[in-house]
Amino acid sequence: MKLTNNPLMFTTFSLMLLLFIDSTLGATLTGGYHEIKDINDPSIKLIAEFAVYEFNQQKKTNLVLKEIKKGYYQIVAGTNYRLFISAVDKHDDHKSINDYVTVVYEGLPSQNPVLKLVSFDRLLKTKN
Structure with missing residues (x-):
């Protein structure tokens, strides 16, 4: 049978x-977010650069990625990447670095487009 x-x-x-x-x-396998062990992995940098690029396209800004500080992933029907990054405005002579949290969804290979910007938010600086 x-x-x-x-x-x-x-x-x-x-x-x-x-x-x-x-x-x-x-x-x-599925569920909550888990820490990305190697944030220097080229695929993680590509996702962070995609997030900055898409944000610039949507909001007509000129941010440049400076650093990926930490990151997490979540397995869903695809993968969500929550990245904590720093970026500067290239028209501001790179004077002020700001921190952001972004979520990028990477769909399954059968989905199109494969990457989608879910959120991109500036983090407020706190005084110590």
Whole structure:
């Protein structure tokens, strides 16, 4: 008997596979945000640069990425990346560096466009 011809067997097998994957990977499969271990990874830098570029296009600004301070990822139907970055306005002679938090959604390969800017917000500076 083929597995795909029997819906009950297919469902049971699928659930067992998901339970195995979940027990193997733990909480990193889906759900909350998890820290990105290597924020210097070129793919993370590309996502941060995409966020700045898209924000500039949408808001008609001239920000330039200076640093990725930390980042988190969340597995959904794709991946959300929450990055804490610093950027400067290139028309301000790079005088004032501001901090931002941005979320970029990376869709599954079958989705188009693959990257989408979800949010881009300036963080307020606090006095010590």
